Amino acid sequence: MLLRKHSKPSAKRQRNPKHTRECLLQAAFQEVYKSGFQSAGLDTILAATGVTKGALYYHFDGKEALGHAIVDEVIAVMTRDKWLLPLLGGGDPIETLINIVRATSLRPEAVRGGCPLNNLAQEMSPLDEKFRKRLARVFQVWQEGIATALRRGQTQGTVRRDLDPDETSSFLIAVYEGYISLAKNAQDVNVLKAGIRNIVGWLRSLRVPGSSTD
Amino acid sequence: MLLRKHSKPSAKRQRNPKHTRECLLQAAFQEVYKSGFQSAGLDTILAATGVTKGALYYHFDGKEALGHAIVDEVIAVMTRDKWLLPLLGGGDPIETLINIVRATSLRPEAVRGGCPLNNLAQEMSPLDEKFRKRLARVFQVWQEGIATALRRGQTQGTVRRDLDPDETSSFLIAVYEGYISLAKNAQDVNVLKAGIRNIVGWLRSLRVPGSSTD
DNA sequence: CACTACATACATACTGGTCGGTATGTTGCT
């Protein structure tokens, strides 16, 4: 992932701060995803991008700030795109959730790597309060997004009225993250596949009996 | 946790290899639980036990071997005592599972710390294959223990026949670990309490309708 | 429009501390 990858076609562009910053962020995310935050080496990130240490410390105050930016500008965006935006559509939230869960990547490196959000949370939450708060915020937005969609489904008549949207939302996140963790440790895509099947089955049980087909 | 804590009453005992080893293991477990394996410092462990580096390297080949021993001799034992042994009793497995889940520690440091097994698995599985295999073995024994108990419940007539014991067992582990992770990041006992409530509710739904009370 | 001046955007070399590991010495137990 060299710098000049998306640079303007005009030969070798030299200064492009936005692009440099973005490259660093993406490479840092990859390295952190692969090795964990503490084991992530700045030199590895620099080697992957072709950026030098001076540039990195120009754009970020240090490793910690780089980690914070990964949470705010990469992980939060991924969660938004994958979960929140689809749920804002007007369709049946249960169906949307099933589709989202089913869209979970089954690629070996994704199974091996687990969930970037949960990975960072598990590693850093007990060690660094600033990290924890940022990650907790992502979890919160995620949970509220699902809960809001479920509430909408309840007023639309597709979601059972007897269940608490907030608790149901948390339950879904817990099972989902739990299965991803199990599959990551087992390093077995079948664990994840079975998990998705069971989650989908559970999601179906949230519908009012005799609602939309699937 | 000084060495002479449980030493024989006869004043200052000096040589006690079994005891020394056990002290190191426990202190190492605590330190790893607190800081993660990679951030765990040998010096911290030595300071906590009063043991010197020479003794540590006499009993263990190095940090990695110490970590392996933690998995095999501490975490595996904890899982066995908390989950497997109770499930070997002849009672209703659902009731036993409910009791086990309800017995989850709500102490702040337990909420903050999360599940030792899952912590290590999340951190080390992608980095070290030897670690991963040992941890996967613990997960497997855990999962099989629950599944076996569920099967027994099915033949005894207390557990619904229509559900797959293996998949149900994995589902339980996934939700349980998931909620513990969420509570760890949120640093909120109430997240864990709500999780336990919901897990218990789900566990009840596994019984054949009109079975034992609770 | 040319020329300067300054802030931005990098590059390079080095440092200081941490920490796992080791080499070697010493003491207690049988």
Add this chain to the structure above:
DNA sequence: AGCAACATACCGACCAGTATGTATGTAGTG
């Protein structure tokens, strides 16, 4: 005596962070 069970001192690699130098874009001025 001799091996097991430690104790002490030290090493060297790794790595985040920094000090300092350099080049590029750009705004302001006559």
